[in-house]
Amino acid sequence: MSTKTRVKKPLSPGHVSLGNKIAFACGDIFGGGSFNIINFLFTPFLTLVVGIPMVCLTPILLLTKVWDGIIDPFIGKITDAKRPGKFGKRRFFMLIFAPLVLVGFILLFFPWNICVDQDWAKCFLVVFVYMLYATAQSFVLIPYYSHASEMTDDFTERNRTNAVRLGFSIMSSLICVAVPGMIASPEKGSTSYIIMAATFGGIFMVSVLVAALFSREQVVTPAVRSRFDIKDFVRPLKMATYRRHLGMQMCASFGMAVMSSFFFTLCNFVLRRNTYLTFITSVETLGRFPIATVAAAAMFLAQVIALPVYLMIIKKKSKRFAYITGAIVWITVAAFMIFLPAEGSVDIVNGSIVTKEGAPNWLLICFGLLLGLGIGGTVFVPHSAFGDVCDVGELYFGERTEGNFSGLNNFLNTTAQAVGLAIPPLIIGLAGYVETNYLATDNVSGLVEYGLSGVELDPGATGLFNYKDLVWQYTVGDTGVVKLMPIQQPESAQIAIKLTFILLPIIIVGLGIFISSRYQLTSKLQAQIVALNRREDKGSEQWQAERKELLAALGENADKLPEITFAEQAVDTQPESDGIDPSEETAE
Numbered sequence: 001m002s003t004k005t006r007v008k009k010p011l012s013p014g015h016v017s018l019g020n021k022i023a024f025a026c027g028d029i030f031g032g033g034s035f036n037i038i039n040f041l042f043t044p045f046l047t048l049v050v051g052i053p054m055v056c057l058t059p060i061l062l063l064t065k066v067w068d069g070i071i072d073p074f075i076g077k078i079t080d081a082k083r084p085g086k087f088g089k090r091r092f093f094m095l096i097f098a099p100l101v102l103v104g105f106i107l108l109f110f111p112w113n114i115c116v117d118q119d120w121a122k123c124f125l126v127v128f129v130y131m132l133y134a135t136a137q138s139f140v141l142i143p144y145y146s147h148a149s150e151m152t153d154d155f156t157e158r159n160r161t162n163a164v165r166l167g168f169s170i171m172s173s174l175i176c177v178a179v180p181g182m183i184a185s186p187e188k189g190s191t192s193y194i195i196m197a198a199t200f201g202g203i204f205m206v207s208v209l210v211a212a213l214f215s216r217e218q219v220v221t222p223a224v225r226s227r228f229d230i231k232d233f234v235r236p237l238k239m240a241t242y243r244r245h246l247g248m249q250m251c252a253s254f255g256m257a258v259m260s261s262f263f264f265t266l267c268n269f270v271l272r273r274n275t276y277l278t279f280i281t282s283v284e285t286l287g288r289f290p291i292a293t294v295a296a297a298a299m300f301l302a303q304v305i306a307l308p309v310y311l312m313i314i315k316k317k318s319k320r321f322a323y324i325t326g327a328i329v330w331i332t333v334a335a336f337m338i339f340l341p342a343e344g345s346v347d348i349v350n351g352s353i354v355t356k357e358g359a360p361n362w363l364l365i366c367f368g369l370l371l372g373l374g375i376g377g378t379v380f381v382p383h384s385a386f387g388d389v390c391d392v393g394e395l396y397f398g399e400r401t402e403g404n405f406s407g408l409n410n411f412l413n414t415t416a417q418a419v420g421l422a423i424p425p426l427i428i429g430l431a432g433y434v435e436t437n438y439l440a441t442d443n444v445s446g447l448v449e450y451g452l453s454g455v456e457l458d459p460g461a462t463g464l465f466n467y468k469d470l471v472w473q474y475t476v477g478d479t480g481v482v483k484l485m486p487i488q489q490p491e492s493a494q495i496a497i498k499l500t501f502i503l504l505p506i507i508i509v510g511l512g513i514f515i516s517s518r519y520q521l522t523s524k525l526q527a528q529i530v531a532l533n534r535r536e537d538k539g540s541e542q543w544q545a546e547r548k549e550l551l552a553a554l555g556e557n558a559d560k561l562p563e564i565t566f567a568e569q570a571v572d573t574q575p576e577s578d579g580i581d582p583s584e585e586t587a588e
Helices: 018-050 053-079 092-107 120-151 156-181 192-212 238-273 289-316 319-337 359-396 404-430 444-449 493-517 523-534 541-554
Strands: 348-349 352-354 437-440 460-465 469-474 481-486
Touching: 018 053, 018 092, 018 120, 018 156, 018 192, 018 238, 053 120, 053 404, 092 120, 092 192, 120 192, 120 404, 156 192, 156 289, 156 359, 192 437, 238 289, 238 359, 238 404, 238 493, 289 319, 319 359, 319 493, 359 404, 359 493, 359 523, 359 541, 404 493, 437 444, 444 469, 523 541
Parallel strands: none
Antiparallel strands: 348 352, 437 481, 460 469, 469 481
């Protein structure tokens, strides 16, 4: 009786095990989730809880993002200069700074209005803690994104690894869009935001620790140490491939910054402009379907569903084609959103609401799904292509410095986000957006100005009143302070919210289509580049000729390629202790 022996197919040298992929992907639970909590909740938190005027958000976001951008290149340099140790070149920093993520996240959503009254003082505290949080965040994410290119140098495995990572990121985004809003919201008060920040800050800290402790890189590079030089920092911009990749990512980041930051504002003050109307009288409560939360969750769920679709498009076509496909879907859906009917204004007649219905809930959810399908491609492609661009950079410059690439990438990508976050508040604020106000109960003149004369202002009292053709909710605190929260926004502000949310992303994503049409890196060229980088005859005439030919095929200027002489490179290849257990250090 004969038996057949099943022989396992040998794994490719660049294969990444499923466990390694999952451990690595856990790090983007923080990367994907934290950005979306901040993007979706920070604007309502600052304007409707802390009481900072909308126009003040422009300098706040610009200052904090500028700081974030300034420190990024230095952090990239620091990680490049680290010798490989037990926790590699990158994971060591993730391990050290993970606990600071929790502290920074709680401080970010701390209600500073309970400490100070002046707007300038609130703005100063918000900027200060945001800078602290941004520093901790950068010391985690720059090494993490550099670590992504070191997981493997195989084109297919890199796509699969990044697909798992992005899947975790999008699922985290989905949860962090839906759940935090259930815990924290302006009408629930400031304490709800502290609870939310502590809960999710803890989750983010654990996810970063898992990636730092259990993921393993295959591409081990020596320490590259040099002084910071602006010419060296911007050196990747010499590569046309890098500039095009960067342009694609910056356009996607700008569009996402606008849409995520003002998605809830659009829904709660325009499409469903009565959302914050929680009290009609002191006892009667209006229940509202959470359409903003559900539609936003649908948008991120669609991105998860779209991942295998875009992977198939990349495999059959190219990453460029996948990006353009997603961008066209995004622009088309956004353009149709202009025609969505809004809910009518609130009129209170004998304790009842008189209004007109807007777009049905199912239609808003469908728009969320379709937007997600388009956004998925424009976001996934630049992330999955970063490692490929680093391969080109190694061939172009003769050394591999992912930290430098990641630092510049983060700096310019942060710049795009800063512009995307800063422009809308300025436009909407100048259009008449109204923030929450806090007044002392003994400030009679102020209360009369707000139409509250004759109202019983006992602690815990709450109700509605009309002022300047808007509906406001007042809540009397135990400390003698009355919270005045706008239930509506002026018509001019509503128009500005809608047009800003829709038109700005359409313009910038259209620019992304133009840039991506010139991106030439394919799977075939990337495989040839990796093979050339591995060759033992680096620097020979034949190697230089093939290098010139490959880079020319990518659209690089073959006559202006930097000359590289490998014998002159000075890199530190000695192992370095992580300060934990030097006897166990190894180049994993």
